[in-house]
Amino acid sequence: MSLVFNTLPGKIAVSALLIVNLTACQTAAPVVPSNSGAAQPTAHNNFNSVLWYQTSAEFRANAIQTYRQATDLLSKAKSDPSWTVWPQTNAANLPAAIIVDIDETILDNSPAAAQDVLTNAAFSDASWDRWVSLAKADAVPGAVAFVNAAEAMGIKVLYISNRACTVRAGDNRTCPQKDDTLNNLKAVGIQQISAAQLWLKAEQADWSSEKESRRQLAMQSYRVIMSVGDDFGDFLPNVKKNITPAQRAALVDQYQTHWGSRFFMLPNPTYGSWDTILNQPKQQYLRGF
Ligand SMILES: [Mg+2]
Numbered sequence: 001m002s003l004v005f006n007t008l009p010g011k012i013a014v015s016a017l018l019i020v021n022l023t024a025c026q027t028a029a030p031v032v033p034s035n036s037g038a039a040q041p042t043a044h045n046n047f048n049s050v051l052w053y054q055t056s057a058e059f060r061a062n063a064i065q066t067y068r069q070a071t072d073l074l075s076k077a078k079s080d081p082s083w084t085v086w087p088q089t090n091a092a093n094l095p096a097a098i099i100v101d102i103d104e105t106i107l108d109n110s111p112a113a114a115q116d117v118l119t120n121a122a123f124s125d126a127s128w129d130r131w132v133s134l135a136k137a138d139a140v141p142g143a144v145a146f147v148n149a150a151e152a153m154g155i156k157v158l159y160i161s162n163r164a165c166t167v168r169a170g171d172n173r174t175c176p177q178k179d180d181t182l183n184n185l186k187a188v189g190i191q192q193i194s195a196a197q198l199w200l201k202a203e204q205a206d207w208s209s210e211k212e213s214r215r216q217l218a219m220q221s222y223r224v225i226m227s228v229g230d231d232f233g234d235f236l237p238n239v240k241k242n243i244t245p246a247q248r249a250a251l252v253d254q255y256q257t258h259w260g261s262r263f264f265m266l267p268n269p270t271y272g273s274w275d276t277i278l279n280q281p282k283q284q285y286l287r288g289f
Pocket of ligand 1: 101102103104105229230231
């Protein structure tokens with residue numbers, strides 16, 4: 001018996017497949033007969049998370065609920081010159097903008113994750129880039145109506161994403177991923193969008209997977225009134241490594257009044273910094289009774 005522990009997007013180049021042989025299982029549990037030697041998708045450690053993401057009414061309702069709340073507050077946030085997500089000087093004189101993440105915030109990439117489950121594979125940069133090149137992600141429920149409503153009200157939408165520009169074999173563009181992403185966002189129905197609104201990882205020297213420098217840049221030109229994401233790192237700096245779940249929870253609580261007013265979090269159990277901050281063995285974090 002073996003379990004495959006994969007590491008998903010985060011768009012971090014982690015592609016190692018870690019196979020842990022649970023020899024204890026071989027002696028303690030009966031051998032399950034199998035008709036073939038093929039690995040079973042249900043043994044993949046992302047099986048249940050991806051299944052929930054793709055099939056549950058609960059996921060869909062969560063996303064709709066989040067975007068409905070954000071949409072309802074757009075007018076109030078725009079008309080209040082003191083309304084900002086993060087502290088900003090001179091904000092009242094700046095045009096309003098919202099910052100959104102892309103993956104699992106605007107676009108649903110769960111088919112890429114599902115493919116890894118079905119083939120019992122770990123996340124790989126090559127497989128991810130194939131998926132990006134297809135530009136066929138569906139939208140997260142509620143996302144398109146939200147950004148279209150914001151743009152219609154004159155609120156600029158900035159897409160700050162950790163999708164990275166990388167070279168692609170047989171393609172001489174410097175950032176084919178940017179074209180793909182723009183095409184995908186248009187294809188799902190986003191009406192007003194240009195390449196200048198997409199700020200991908202590593203497009204500029206200090207644009208790392210830590211998004212704070214891009215947020216600071218946005219705040220030089222805009223009064224940022226909302227942030228939408230699926231990862232805690234979409235909202236605050238220094239929460240994606242060298243931090244414990246308890247420390248992250250305390251930070252969430254510190255921003256109690258931001259959630260649902262300035263911060264809007266989409267659910268994503270399939271990958272993210274919630275997972276990558278954990279040390280092995282992960283069982284140490286489970287609390288029983
Ligand atoms: Mg994301």
